[in-house]
Amino acid sequence: MRYSGFKVFTEGLTGNKGWKPVWRDPKPKSEYDIVLIGGGGHGLSTAYYLAKNHGLTNIAVLEKGYIGGGNVGRNTTIVRANYSLPGNSEFYSHSLKLWENLESELNYNVMHSQRGLINLFHSDGQRDAFARRGNAMINQGDDAILLDREGVRQHLPYLDFDNIRFPVYGGLLHPRGGTARHDAVAWGYARGADKRGVDLIQNCEVTGIDIEGGQVRGVRTSRGVIRAKKVAMVAAGRSGQVAAMAGMRLPIESHILQAFVTEGLKPVIHHVVSFGMGHFYISQSDKGGLVFGGDLDFYSSYAQRGNLPMKEHVMEAAMTLMPMIGKARVLRSWGGIMDMSPDGSPIIDKTHIDGLFVNCGWNYGGFKAVPASGWAYAHLIATGEPHETAKRYRLDRFRTGRGIMDEEGTGSQHNLH
Amino acid sequence: MRLICPHCGERDRREFTYQGAAEILDRPSREVGNDDWADYLHLRENPAGETKDMWYHDPCGAWIVVHRDTVTHAVHSGELASEVRK
Ligand SMILES: Cc1cc2nc3c(=O)[nH]c(=O)nc-3n(C[C@H](O)[C@H](O)[C@H](O)COP(=O)(O)OP(=O)(O)OC[C@H]3O[C@@H](n4cnc5c(N)ncnc54)[C@H](O)[C@@H]3O)c2cc1C
Ligand SMILES: [Zn+2]
Numbered sequence: 213m214r215y216s217g218f219k220v221f222t223e224g225l226t227g228n229k230g231w232k233p234v235w236r237d238p239k240p241k242s243e244y245d246i247v248l249i250g251g252g253g254h255g256l257s258t259a260y261y262l263a264k265n266h267g268l269t270n271i272a273v274l275e276k277g278y279i280g281g282g283n284v285g286r287n288t289t290i291v292r293a294n295y296s297l298p299g300n301s302e303f304y305s306h307s308l309k310l311w312e313n314l315e316s317e318l319n320y321n322v323m324h325s326q327r328g329l330i331n332l333f334h335s336d337g338q339r340d341a342f343a344r345r346g347n348a349m350i351n352q353g354d355d356a357i358l359l360d361r362e363g364v365r366q367h368l369p370y371l372d373f374d375n376i377r378f379p380v381y382g383g384l385l386h387p388r389g390g391t392a393r394h395d396a397v398a399w400g401y402a403r404g405a406d407k408r409g410v411d412l413i414q415n416c417e418v419t420g421i422d423i424e425g426g427q428v429r430g431v432r433t434s435r436g437v438i439r440a441k442k443v444a445m446v447a448a449g450r451s452g453q454v455a456a457m458a459g460m461r462l463p464i465e466s467h468i469l470q471a472f473v474t475e476g477l478k479p480v481i482h483h484v485v486s487f488g489m490g491h492f493y494i495s496q497s498d499k500g501g502l503v504f505g506g507d508l509d510f511y512s513s514y515a516q517r518g519n520l521p522m523k524e525h526v527m528e529a530a531m532t533l534m535p536m537i538g539k540a541r542v543l544r545s546w547g548g549i550m551d552m553s554p555d556g557s558p559i560i561d562k563t564h565i566d567g568l569f570v571n572c573g574w575n576y577g578g579f580k581a582v583p584a585s586g587w588a589y590a591h592l593i594a595t596g597e598p599h600e601t602a603k604r605y606r607l608d609r610f611r612t613g614r615g616i617m618d619e620e621g622t623g624s625q626h627n628l629h
Numbered sequence: 630m631r632l633i634c635p636h637c638g639e640r641d642r643r644e645f646t647y648q649g650a651a652e653i654l655d656r657p658s659r660e661v662g663n664d665d666w667a668d669y670l671h672l673r674e675n676p677a678g679e680t681k682d683m684w685y686h687d688p689c690g691a692w693i694v695v696h697r698d699t700v701t702h703a704v705h706s707g708e709l710a711s712e713v714r715k
Contacts, residue, residue, distance in 0.1 A: 450677075452673070452674070452677075453675075461674065463671035463673070464673060511647045514677040519630050519642060521642055554670070611664060611667040611671075613667075
């Protein structure tokens, strides 16, 4: 079924009885050409582009829970291309271009809203760092505008500009940055992949990876053995456990990241805004809730819920930057498992086992990467060669020391990125 | 989450700084090759469940190996890193 305004109109007139489930619920076959482990954003977009760009459709996406139940449905939905290091710059730039065409590509409303992103700075040193980042973004062909204090005031009049400790000096505006509806991205790619013949198999946990003579043969799952010529791991926060099934250890530590949402309010925050002096960033969802977050809880965890100290810190930072937020009531908080890498950048690569591929290390920035990661991973799986935009995302960079991409310059410790 | 310092007892998590998995205590010898060193620095077991990791207790300055659960956040014990390394 193609969605359109006309369709919504006619369905409205006929009691909305014509809407059907948008993907099948197939039984796993005994064999596929390609099996993807993990039905999150990256697994689904990979399946979609394998089918669309490479004509490969004898594919299963195996998801242990339900589609959209992982981080793809737990994040704070920020989409941006404001990276500064070669490797990341071209990749996220490509991703943003795919985002800008995603709704017509998928015939699905992912509510991509380029409302502009402002990273605030509060010292001369930070201004210099953001000026440099902005130049890197412009060199990459993306957009960046360095705002002074008055420039920021025009966009965000509600900030506490003269805060005694952290006065606002200015901000880096990325006009094409914004947000999207996270579930819709998962659903849109799922629908597109299913329509092209990919089997999306939910409630199917991979429990083992079969390898014979250095070649992958398939997987064992809670729904039986499935043979496959190629197996692609794409399990985000659970990458460590999946790789262990192939006898591998990854340069990944899994950490908890929390997020918060308030009751629905009338439009008040029109951009994505991040504080430069504490862990706090915010946007307002189309439903009206203020969606905000901070940094990791800083210790490894698979609990999908955080602890109070980071909640306290985030609330304090919010009150420091925009005291008006004290009037809003927080409704919910939750957490997701982040696959933190030693340099804060991802991995899209082959492994030392023939036919086994790895995609992980998305840290807390993997939502915006969903289109480009699927594009590049599909290319790698189909052709055996890394895609142009992702050729620096090598697994061996931590061994050779070549091509480490540490955007924040915090060094080789997983929780510091 | 409250962690256990052998010197100070059970304390609020805010008093501690996290370093990472206690695998970091198994330092390879100087003679082994670059690959072993690279693996030591970067690769992790990353267990879902029981784990041992390194925490620094800011008030007393002790490095502690904490035995805890990454799924439930239960904390079982804390030992001085200097004792564990012996
Ligand atoms: C609170 C929070 C805020 C965030 N904010 C942003 C943001 O603003 N912008 C941004 O770009 N990114 C953000 N992120 C990061 C982003 O959500 C993740 O990097 C990204 O979603 C990870 O990729 P994924 O969608 O494929 O992961 P997931 O959706 O987690 O997919 C992995 C899937 O693998 C499945 N799986 C695991 N093990 C197995 C197994 N053995 N067998 C079968 N299936 C298995 C899981 O069930 C899961 O569904 C945020 C994350 C969190 C938690
Ligand atoms: Zn102590």
